[in-house]
């Protein structure tokens with residue numbers, strides 16, 4: 001039986017063109033900065049993000065955590081949204097790796113929080129007995145909220161607030177490419193409001209591995225040292241960096257198709273009885289919904305038995321993510337499977 005896999009956009013497999021680029025990649029030892037393909041990827045990504053420099057890292061988690069580590073000191077506090085990836089899904093790494101505590105803001109249903117929610121949380125620098133607020137973190141698009149986009153004016157306002165209080169501001173832009181194709185706001189415009197940015201190559205862009213972090217030259221120099229300290233100094237990684245470069249050059253604009261597939265899926269699901277969905281949240285390639293009258297685990301198992309793999313979101317929610325390895329026909333079949341399981 002063919003399985004339709006909507007668990008995540010990370011399940012995409014490298015295309016023939018991408019594999020060819022990997023096969024052909026020129027390589028060298030990246031710990032000596034001698035891998036020409038990695039160097040090309042980092043230069044290209046830095047330009048795309050409008051930053052002085054960039055660094056190739058194996059994963060989005062490592063990317064976020066290196067940025068937090070470089071910009072803070074142990075005992076500092078980071079302000080982020082309650083459903084942020086760095087809080088929910090990064091194994092407690094802000095505490096484990098950098099001695100940080102997180103101060104959580106309740107975003108709206110789209111995971112968006114505003115400067116007036118953040119300002120009262122910023123601790124006075126005179127209060128030596130308090131953790132010092134050092135950084136604000138924003139996730140765009142917001143995974144756990146359902147791939148929602150943070151409005152650029154809100155991002156600007158949060159960035160201005162960070163400047164006013166001498167705080168750093170970090171973007172978890174794992175899916176910043178999805179925000180760009182949907183709004184037309186370029187990645188460098190988004191990135192210009194942040195000190196550090198982390199973006200994934202291995203999600204909707206279809207690379208098998210890899211993320212990019214970007215910022216000022218001095219920041220990337222420190223990030224390079226932290227990556228090595230954490231065991232992330234890699235050698236002839238042009239073979240995988242070439243996939244990332246191919247992804248950035250060929251697969252950004254096509255993300256629009258994934259958004260269309262998500263809208264198609266959401267529209268189909270909204271007509272199914274025993275299912276709750278908020279269509280307002282479907283802005284990019286993630287669709288959250290709740291099956292009623294059945295546990296999440298049982299629903300997932302029944303869908304799997306019928307050939308459909310689904311992920312989970314917030315408590316009581318299913319997450320379906322569209323990507324380049326599912327077709328419009330697959331989406332129609334998936335909708336039918338969900339309907340039959342809930343009938």
Ligand SMILES: Cc1ncc(COP(=O)(O)O)c(C=O)c1O
Pocket residue numbers: 058059060061062064085139141142143172174175200202211
């Ligand atoms: C918003 C966000 N940030 C970071 C990550 C981490 O990426 P990785 O799985 O490459 O560590 C993810 C992965 O799903 C994500 O959705």
